[in-house]
Amino acid sequence: MRPVHVAGIGKTAFGALAGRSLKDLAVEAITACLSDAGKSPSDAEAVYVGNFDAPSFTGQNHLAPFIAGAAGIHGVPATRFEAACASGGSALFHAMQAVASGSYNNVLVCGVEKMTSQTTARVAQILAGAGDAELESNIGATFPAIFAMIARRHMHQYGTTREHLAAVAVKNHYNASLNPHAHLKKVITLEQALAGKPVAEPFTIYDCSLVSDGAAAVWISSEPAAIRIAACAQASGPVSLADKTDITTLEATRLAAAKAYKQAGIAASDIDIAEVHDCFTIAELIAMEDLGFIEKGGSGPWVASGATGINGSLPVNTSGGLKAKGHPIGATGVAQICDLILQMRGEAGPRQVAKANTALAQNLGGSGATSVVTILQRN
Amino acid sequence: MRPVHVAGIGKTAFGALAGRSLKDLAVEAITACLSDAGKSPSDAEAVYVGNFDAPSFTGQNHLAPFIAGAAGIHGVPATRFEAACASGGSALFHAMQAVASGSYNNVLVCGVEKMTSQTTARVAQILAGAGDAELESNIGATFPAIFAMIARRHMHQYGTTREHLAAVAVKNHYNASLNPHAHLKKVITLEQALAGKPVAEPFTIYDCSLVSDGAAAVWISSEPAAIRIAACAQASGPVSLADKTDITTLEATRLAAAKAYKQAGIAASDIDIAEVHDCFTIAELIAMEDLGFIEKGGSGPWVASGATGINGSLPVNTSGGLKAKGHPIGATGVAQICDLILQMRGEAGPRQVAKANTALAQNLGGSGATSVVTILQRN
Numbered sequence: 066m067r068p069v070h071v072a073g074i075g076k077t078a079f080g081a082l083a084g085r086s087l088k089d090l091a092v093e094a095i096t097a098c099l100s101d102a103g104k105s106p107s108d109a110e111a112v113y114v115g116n117f118d119a120p121s122f123t124g125q126n127h128l129a130p131f132i133a134g135a136a137g138i139h140g141v142p143a144t145r146f147e148a149a150c151a152s153g154g155s156a157l158f159h160a161m162q163a164v165a166s167g168s169y170n171n172v173l174v175c176g177v178e179k180m181t182s183q184t185t186a187r188v189a190q191i192l193a194g195a196g197d198a199e200l201e202s203n204i205g206a207t208f209p210a211i212f213a214m215i216a217r218r219h220m221h222q223y224g225t226t227r228e229h230l231a232a233v234a235v236k237n238h239y240n241a242s243l244n245p246h247a248h249l250k251k252v253i254t255l256e257q258a259l260a261g262k263p264v265a266e267p268f269t270i271y272d273c274s275l276v277s278d279g280a281a282a283v284w285i286s287s288e289p290a291a292i293r294i295a296a297c298a299q300a301s302g303p304v305s306l307a308d309k310t311d312i313t314t315l316e317a318t319r320l321a322a323a324k325a326y327k328q329a330g331i332a333a334s335d336i337d338i339a340e341v342h343d344c345f346t347i348a349e350l351i352a353m354e355d356l357g358f359i360e361k362g363g364s365g366p367w368v369a370s371g372a373t374g375i376n377g378s379l380p381v382n383t384s385g386g387l388k389a390k391g392h393p394i395g396a397t398g399v400a401q402i403c404d405l406i407l408q409m410r411g412e413a414g415p416r417q418v419a420k421a422n423t424a425l426a427q428n429l430g431g432s433g434a435t436s437v438v439t440i441l442q443r444n
Numbered sequence: 445m446r447p448v449h450v451a452g453i454g455k456t457a458f459g460a461l462a463g464r465s466l467k468d469l470a471v472e473a474i475t476a477c478l479s480d481a482g483k484s485p486s487d488a489e490a491v492y493v494g495n496f497d498a499p500s501f502t503g504q505n506h507l508a509p510f511i512a513g514a515a516g517i518h519g520v521p522a523t524r525f526e527a528a529c530a531s532g533g534s535a536l537f538h539a540m541q542a543v544a545s546g547s548y549n550n551v552l553v554c555g556v557e558k559m560t561s562q563t564t565a566r567v568a569q570i571l572a573g574a575g576d577a578e579l580e581s582n583i584g585a586t587f588p589a590i591f592a593m594i595a596r597r598h599m600h601q602y603g604t605t606r607e608h609l610a611a612v613a614v615k616n617h618y619n620a621s622l623n624p625h626a627h628l629k630k631v632i633t634l635e636q637a638l639a640g641k642p643v644a645e646p647f648t649i650y651d652c653s654l655v656s657d658g659a660a661a662v663w664i665s666s667e668p669a670a671i672r673i674a675a676c677a678q679a680s681g682p683v684s685l686a687d688k689t690d691i692t693t694l695e696a697t698r699l700a701a702a703k704a705y706k707q708a709g710i711a712a713s714d715i716d717i718a719e720v721h722d723c724f725t726i727a728e729l730i731a732m733e734d735l736g737f738i739e740k741g742g743s744g745p746w747v748a749s750g751a752t753g754i755n756g757s758l759p760v761n762t763s764g765g766l767k768a769k770g771h772p773i774g775a776t777g778v779a780q781i782c783d784l785i786l787q788m789r790g791e792a793g794p795r796q797v798a799k800a801n802t803a804l805a806q807n808l809g810g811s812g813a814t815s816v817v818t819i820l821q822r823n
Contacts, residue, residue: 112680118505120499120573121500123577124577124581124582125576125577125578126526126570126573126574127526127527127528127574127575127683127809127814128526129526129527129814130527130680130682130809130810130813131813134680134682134683134687139680139681140679140680140681140695140696140699142537142678142679142680143680143814144525144526144527144534144538144678145526145527146523147505147508147523147524147525148508148509148522155521155523158521159538162542162547163541163545166545166546168541168545191505194499194503194504194505194506195506196506197504197510198502198504199465299523300519300520301508301509301512301513301519301521301522302518302519303513303518304506304509304510304513308513316519317519320519430509431506431509434509434510435506435509
């Protein structure tokens with residue numbers, strides 16, 4: 066396996082982007098990425114598209130050649146990768162593997178989702194497909210309910226409080242207010258987060274990520290560049306909550322993290338900055354534990370202490386995270402890489418952290434059936 | 445790139461399988477494949493699932509870990525690949541590439557689709573997503589209409605007749621009658637094919653492939669086995685018919701075929717047997733030309749002469765093809781490999797051909813936006 070680099074990034078703003086089509090968003094991100102990488106469409110030897118469910122959201126399937134063609138990339142293999150909310154991360158994982166093993170020298174990865182043209186009820190139904198339709202969603206266990214159960218168990222087992230959960234929301238809303246590409250730029254207080262409209266006990270609306278439109282792209286290359294993908298690992302776990310032995314930890318994240326740390330030859334303590342999959346506030350807390358940043362059960366007080374703020378010892382989701390930057394599903398795993406690279410380049414503006422030499426992204430699918438962990442390093 | 449082998453195959457019967465779920469079908473195919481390969485679930489280092497649109501057909505998304513887990517495969521990367529009707533071929537292409545380049549030694553590929561639980565109108569709508577939704581399907585240009593236009597043009601340009609098209613249907617219906625796993629086992633005459641219920645001029649119902657349920661699996665390995673994947677290539681072309689300069693040829697198939705022949709170091713004339721993507725009768729004729737088996741425009745008389753029958757000079761779709769074996773979309777590209785291997789092993793029963801040392805599969809997505817060409821050789 067040879068070194069693999071991220072030679073360019075491109076991203077649209079995230080939000081409820083009425084009048085912007087899925088194709089339009091993907092082409093904007095790809096065009097920005099090509100320009101940033103100094104490449105032309107004909108340089109792409111393959112296209113990896115991360116997308117959860119464009120057919121249901123927009124009616125358009127066969128998405129990879131559809132997007133590639135619109136961006137001027139013709140002839141080469143163009144494939145859509147689906148791994149629920151980890152679709153973007155999975156596309157990246159396969160692209161990284163193909164370049165690392167010598168199958169290609171230059172490939173394009175694009176994550177995209179257009180969600181806001183559907184009604185809220187239909188969006189909930191589409192999202193529920195990422196769980197076990199028969200055992201969970203068909204009987205009402207949609208993701209807010211599933212992650213609420215996970216949160217309740219974490220509270221019961223480790224003394225995690227609603228204030229700990231709300232601290233994640235307050236931090237990520239603040240961070241997003243500094244990100245011009247974020248969906249929500251509304252700073253909130255702990256009191257506001259706690260007093261939000263109830264969704265599923267113990268969650269208020271402020272514990273839940275957003276339904277967004279958006280796209281992100283990265284150029285993966287074997288050619289030397291400033292930032293290297295030191296590791297990228299994908300792992301699986303049970304789709305249904307009922308099949309897990311302990312719902313306060315996600316096996317797929319632990320497996321992927323262990324592989325990624327080994328591949329990069331580093332430990333969790335070497336990470337300077339992370340973007341993690343905060344689809345719900347509890348998911349960010351559990352990610353802190355599963356990624357080895359803090360001991361099992363200790364994430365609540367640690368995050369509430371400010372340790373993961375922009376000026377903390379380990380800044381997490383400085384982009385605003387899925388919570389406030391937004392969560393156009395297929396785009397999320399690719400956008401995490403773009404946001405980390407802005408920090409690594411020192412181009413993150415008012416949310417810039419002091420040190421970003423080694424960065425980690427964690428992208429989760431469903432309630433943990435897929436997890437992708439990527440580690441970036443400055444050369 | 446090192447040699448890659450198909451060490452095992454497994455397949456369900458294809459048909460309108462009421463009472464059989466998508467998960468159930470996938471697990472049956474995987475279990476048969478594991479048994480044929482002499483492997484256990486824990487031997488799989490990754491799982492590649494080819495599926496077009498389970499979310500729309502069944503409500504279940506996040507399909508790869510869902511299926512892998514049900515088959516007893518845990519922890520490893522499990523990803524769904526979507527490339528319209530070439531989803532199975534695309535999963536195979538990426539699996540082959542990962543094993544050839546040394547990323548894995550043993551992986552499982554499973555193609556699956558459960559289509560018949562939806563109404564015919566809804567199925568047509570879901571399938572239309574593989575074209576350009578905005579420019580084609582939303583204004584009524586569904587696939588029968590699109591391929592009918594292609595057929596009309598081929599007839600105009602090369603003198604191809606309705607009898608030539610019908611000859612494909614007659615052959616494939618006969619072949620399927622010899623295949624216990626086929627969806628339709630009804631032998632038809634040329635007169636019956638021509639007098640079928642009209643669908644889209646010049647097509648009758650006998651020019652169109654079936655809506656089926658089914659699954660197929662193959663075990664891909666770097667370990668020595670009797671049958672080697674000599675080449676596997678995926679290529680892209682325009683999604684919309686309006687973007688093609690000549691609609692009587694599919695650029696993606698020509699590109700993929702050229703790459704595959706080069707990779708295998710052989711010519712079209714070296715192929716003993718083929719399974720090609722006869723979603724409509726015209727697609728089989730055009731495939732003959734794009735794969736280099738016959739000169740451009742000459743496919744109609746050639747196929748009608750019996751050259752591609754079981755006892756012809758180049759047997760094509762001895763399984764019965766999509767036309768009569770059935771077309772559970774995601775399964776098709778994987779099932780083609782299973783059917784060729786039955787012939788290569790001499791296990792094809794009454795449809796066994798005399799010589800099957802070098803075999804070719806062609807799996808098409810949409811009206812040619814994706815094509816995957818695979819070449820198998822006996823060691």
